[in-house]
Amino acid sequence: MKKLAIYFSNPKPMGDPFDLRYPYWQIYKEIIRNVEKQGIDVYVTRAKDSYLGKGVFTHGWKVDGKQLIEINEQITVDLIFHRGSQATIPATYDCPIINHPDLERFCGDKIKVNQVFADISPKTKAINSYQEYRDTIKEWNFNPEDKIVVKKNFLYGGHGVYIRPIKEITESLYENWRDILMQEFVDSSGGIPGIVEGLHDIRVVTINGEPVYSFVRTPPVGSFLANVSQGGAEKAVPLSQLPAELLQLVERVNKELAQYRPSIFASDFFNSKNGFKLIELNSRPAVCDPAQSPETRNYIDKIIQLLVNTINNSFKMEKN
Numbered sequence: 062m063k064k065l066a067i068y069f070s071n072p073k074p075m076g077d078p079f080d081l082r083y084p085y086w087q088i089y090k091e092i093i094r095n096v097e098k099q100g101i102d103v104y105v106t107r108a109k110d111s112y113l114g115k116g117v118f119t120h121g122w123k124v125d126g127k128q129l130i131e132i133n134e135q136i137t138v139d140l141i142f143h144r145g146s147q148a149t150i151p152a153t154y155d156c157p158i159i160n161h162p163d164l165e166r167f168c169g170d171k172i173k174v175n176q177v178f179a180d181i182s183p184k185t186k187a188i189n190s191y192q193e194y195r196d197t198i199k200e201w202n203f204n205p206e207d208k209i210v211v212k213k214n215f216l217y218g219g220h221g222v223y224i225r226p227i228k229e230i231t232e233s234l235y236e237n238w239r240d241i242l243m244q245e246f247v248d249s250s251g252g253i254p255g256i257v258e259g260l261h262d263i264r265v266v267t268i269n270g271e272p273v274y275s276f277v278r279t280p281p282v283g284s285f286l287a288n289v290s291q292g293g294a295e296k297a298v299p300l301s302q303l304p305a306e307l308l309q310l311v312e313r314v315n316k317e318l319a320q321y322r323p324s325i326f327a328s329d330f331f332n333s334k335n336g337f338k339l340i341e342l343n344s345r346p347a348v349c350d351p352a353q354s355p356e357t358r359n360y361i362d363k364i365i366q367l368l369v370n371t372i373n374n375s376f377k378m379e380k381n
Contacts, residue, residue, distance in 0.1 A: 062100060062101070062102050063100075063101050063102070063139045063140075063372050063373070064101070064102040064103075064104065064136065064137065064138040064139055064140075065096060065101055065102065065103045065104070065138060065139065065140050065141075065142060065368060065372055066103075066104050066105075066106045066116075066118060066121065066136065066138040066140070066141045066142065067089065067092075067093070067103065067104070067105055067106070067142045067144060068106045068107070068112075068141055068142065068143050068144060068145050068150060069105070069106075069107050069144055069145050070107070070108065070109070070145035070146045070149040070150075071107060071108070071145075072107050072108035072111075073107070074105070074107070074122055074129045074131065075129065076107070078144075083350075084350055085348065087350075088348045088349070088350060088351070088361065089105075089348070090124055091351065091361065092348070092361065092364060092365055092368075093105075093124050094124070095365045096365055096368050096369055099369045099373075101368075101369065101372055103123075103124070104118070104121035104122065104123060104132065104136050104138065105121055105122040105123075105124070105129060106118045106120075106121040106122075106136070106141075107121075107122075108149075109145075109149045109150050109151070112150050112151065112153075113135070114151075114153075114155055114156075115137075115155045115156060116137050116138045116139065116141070116155070116156035116157075117135055117136070117137050117138075118135065118136045118137075118138070119135060120132055120133050120134065120135070120136065121136045138156070139156075139157065139372055140156075140157045140158070140159070140368070140371055140372045141153065141156055141157070141158040141159070142158075142159050142368060143158055143159065143160065143165075144345065152165075152166075157371070157372075159323055159324065159325060159367070159368075159371065160321065160324050160325065160326065160344050161321040161324065163321060164318060164321035164324055164326065164344060165344045167318070167321075167342070168326055168341075168342040168343060168344035169215055169344065170214065170215070171185075171212070171214050171215075171242055171341055172185070172187045172214060172242065174339070174341060174342050175242075177317060178313075178314065178317075178339050181310055181313075181337070181338060181339050182338060182339045182340075183210075183244050183245045183246075183247045183338055183340075184201070184244065184245040185242055185243065185244045185245075186242070186243045186244075187214065187240075187241070187242055187243075188238065188241050188242075188243055189238060189239045189240070189241070190238050190239075191232040191238050193238075194211070194230065194238070194241070194243060197243055198227055201245070203227055204227070205226065205227050205228035206226055206227070206228065207226065207227055207246070208224060208225065208226055208227070208246035209224075209225065209226075209227050209230060209243065209244070209245070209246055210222070210223070210224050210242075210243070210244040210245070210246050211223050211230060211234070211235075211241055211242065211243055211244070212241070212242050212244065213235075213240060213241065213242075214240040214241070214242055215240065221235075224246060247331065247333045247335075247338055248333060248334070249261055249262070249331035249332055249333055251332065251333070251334060252332065253277070253304065253332045255302065256277055256298055256302060257277045257279060257296075259279065260279060260280050261277055261278060261279050261331060261332070262277070262278050262329050262330065262331045262340060263275065263276070263277045263278075263298065263307070263329070263330050263331065263332070264276055264277075264278070264327045264328070264329050264330075264343075264346070265303070265307070265308075265311045265327065265328050265330075266325065266326070266327045266346045266360065267311065267315055267324075267325070267326065267327075267328070268323075268324070268325045268363050268364070268366075268367050269322050269323055269324060269325075269367070270312075270315040270316075270319060270322065271363075272300050272303070272308065272311060273300075273359065273360055273363040274297070274300075274346075274349070274356060274357070274359065274360035274363075275297070275298045275299075275300055275303055275356070276295050276296060276297045276298055276356075277295070277296055277298050278294065278295050278296075279294050279296075281294075297349075297353070297354045297356040297357060298356070299355075299356060300356075304337075306336060306337055307330060307332075307337050310328075310330065310337055310339065311328055314328050314339070314342070323367060323370075323371045325344075325346065325364065325367060326342055326343060326344045326346065327342065327343040327346040328342055329341050329342070329343065348360075348361065348364065349361065
């Protein structure tokens with residue numbers, strides 16, 4: 062019988078994400094139950110120290126009804142579904158893993174994403190000091206009243222992101238100005254006709270190049286950050302309603318990254334007066350409650366299908 066490990070960073074059996082208010086525990090139980098119906102053994106594994114290499118974990122847990130039962134012996138798996146935070150498990154080329162480590166690395170590096178997709182991204186520059194910030198403002202010929210975006214390169218969830226008038230960006234904003242991105246502010250207040258009014262961003266999740274789920278996020282009043290973790294609101298968007306221009310950009314991104322399949326990742330965009338612009342890529346799009354809508358039901362079903370198909374069609378990991 063083939064074996065799948067779903068890996069999380071937190072070492073506690075019922076730690077993140079199972080202990081969060083959102084029903085992640087229930088969702089993952091459903092994913093595990095449906096994968097196991099296909100004759101696959103599924104284990105929950107946790108903490109980077111538990112991975113010994115070549116698909117071997119020191120221990121893990123099995124879902125038994127409403128609880129986790131610890132398996133206090135080595136577990137050798139055929140596939141790892143990496144759902145932990147970045148860099149908590151070593152770059153793994155000795156066992157099939159979703160996602161490929163090189164895809165994880167690429168998605169996490171906002172500068173590389175911007176360089177590869179420069180023509181569909183806002184103007185961006187990597188800086189490592191506040192003086193570089195000041196010099197770049199002069200180079201770009203921006204006015205003190207113009208808005209600018211500054212963000213930490215390798216963070217997600219809107220953390221370390223500031224959207225302010227240039228005159229309000231002071232050196233005290235960051236304790237350390239290394240790995241900072243400067244980005245032109247692109248106004249998305251025009252919305253997306255038929256989908257959302259006002260400021261927004263829109264995420265399209267793809268599995269092996271196929272769009273499987275999309276949702277739009279809007280920021281709270283007085284903010285430009287639409288991340289749910291920053292107080293934004295989220296609404297599923299049927300795939301049939303996505304504009305053709307947006308789908309073409311999603312297809313382009315996926316063609317560029319096709320070498321890393323099997324894969325699941327998200328592309329975030331906003332709409333502007335000059336069309337859709339790519340904000341960033343996310344290699345760990347969260348799961349959603351399948352009872353929430355037909356769109357979320359389809360998303361979870363596609364994740365289950367990805368895991369079953371991948372483990373039943375063995376592939377060899379290669380380092381690019």
